[in-house]
Amino acid sequence: MAGHIKQDKKTKKWLFTIEAGKDAKGNRKRRIRKGFKNKTEAKNAMAIAIAEFQKEEVHSEDKQETITVGDFLDYWLKSYAETNTVHNTFKAYERIIRVHLKPALGNIKINELKVRDVQQYYSKKVRTENTVENNEGEGRLSKQTVLHHHRVLNKALNDALDWEFVDKNVAKRAKPPRPDKAKFTTYTPEELNLLLKSASGSVLYFPIITAAAHTGARVGELRALTWGDIDFNNRKIFITKSAYDKKGEGVKIKNAPKNGQNRAISMGKRLVELFQRHKDNYEKKKALLGPTFNPNDLVFYNTKGNYLDVRDLARAYKRAVKEVHLSDSRFHDLRHSHATILLQQNVHPKVVSERLGHTKVSITLDLYSHVNPLLQDSAAKAFDDAF
Incomplete structure (x- = not known):
């Protein structure tokens, strides 16, 4: 599914087009909305429309009961993060999801995700003084890094709640680690x-x-x-x-x-x-x-x-x-x-x-x-x- 934004040369208004491939009969699945005052307004409306479009597809294919956390996070990246964040932020979100969140939580059905699952994830990820790095040199993560993971997951699940994929955001009730004070060098x-x-x-x-x-x-x-x-x-x-x-x-x-x-x-x-x-x-x-x-x-x-x-x-x-x-x-x-x-x-x-x-x-x-x-x-x- 892809979305495109452009300005109408005649009206000077902005519009977006969503392309979602073809249906079973070979007809193109497309949605167009016009009349936005500026590019930002069109971009935000497109993100919501993509979410609604994909939500409808999930319902139509009777997948609501089987969609996993990993499936939703991939969809959230495309429908929200890719169009609403700067490149570096999007890449950071994508890496957190691909490297950390999906391997640990991705196979759980999104409507079966529990607070304890999220809390356990934070506990396993946080680096401690006694942490021993593995053969690839990868130990656990700092508290600040895991807090970033929490913010990404919390934002994604908030959107899942708004888009009616879930009835509650379980990340809100989990307790992310409290980061240590930042360490840096200062000179006189x-x-x-x-x-x-x-x-x-x-x-x-x-x-x-x-x-x-x-x-x-x-x-x-x-x-x-x-x-x-x-x-x-x-x-x-x-x-x-x-x-x-x-x-x-x-x-x-x-x-x-x-x-x-x-x-x-x-x-x-x-x-x-x-x-x-x-x-x-x-x-x-x-x-x-x-x-x-x-x-x-x-x-x-x-x-x-x-x-x-x-x-x-x-x-x-x-x-x-x-x-x-x-x-x-x-x-x-x-x-x-x-x-x-x-x-x-x-x-x-x-x-x-x-x-x-x-x-x-x-x-x-x-x-x-x-x-x-x-x-x-x-x-x-x-x-x-x-x-």
Whole structure:
């Protein structure tokens, strides 16, 4: 079963077509709905229509009593996830279902799935300190990973409930594992200076490493940054999109950051000066190599003027860390260092949250709870100073 969305050239309205092969008489099974105001409205309506279409087929073939969890999850991927999530999210869902959920729960009839089945699945999957890896190097999974499995299963079974495949969502009553606190490495301002000095030897990667340290932006947001996103007069960086890699198709751009909300990040004097020097160098190179160089007007680009490769960036970052004998860290940890330093400097958590692009300030406070003792000491001293 396949669905297609397009815009009517005459009416400018959007429509979808669902093709479901042929019936027993050889007639095409097709449904068309028109008159949607935008593509998103048409996409959402198509997902519901596909679900209803397949539900009808299940009823017509009297399969309701035999459809398994695995059958439904496959159908859910096609009818919902494939058309309503970005590529990387869909691939993550597909892998969780194919590698984990289907082998463990797939053969159970969906209307016979019990809370205890789901709970047992979580218990078996969670890695413990005494877990021994098998011959293929595959041990049990982290609590955070199993929580992701729960979210996928819970969403799928919620849709199964809405589409009347089941009478209740048993995943809602199961208790997924509570993840341990995220572990990451943060650097002091002195250590960051050492790292940036080490990275300065790389003309290609120094600018993006410095920008990450000074803004806390995600790697996908930085890879997608164009010169039009930099406002030198007002010292702002506008985060409006994110780059990701799609297998077989190269780099794709999602026209929104991770949380779907655009944001502006104020730049300090040092970062503004870096960007000005970097742009001067870029314009000289562009004049020398011609208009075909860096056609996307990227701020950070490789030697051919294309998107930076995340693996090459990670290797360059690791080299810079190792050269100055700092504790091992990932490129993403620059984001954590940025937030930690700001909080230690008594910058309001709401401001830090906005710079990072968190949807709620509570996420920031929970993630960087290791800073709280220092903030408590500062608060006590501030109260004393008031007297």
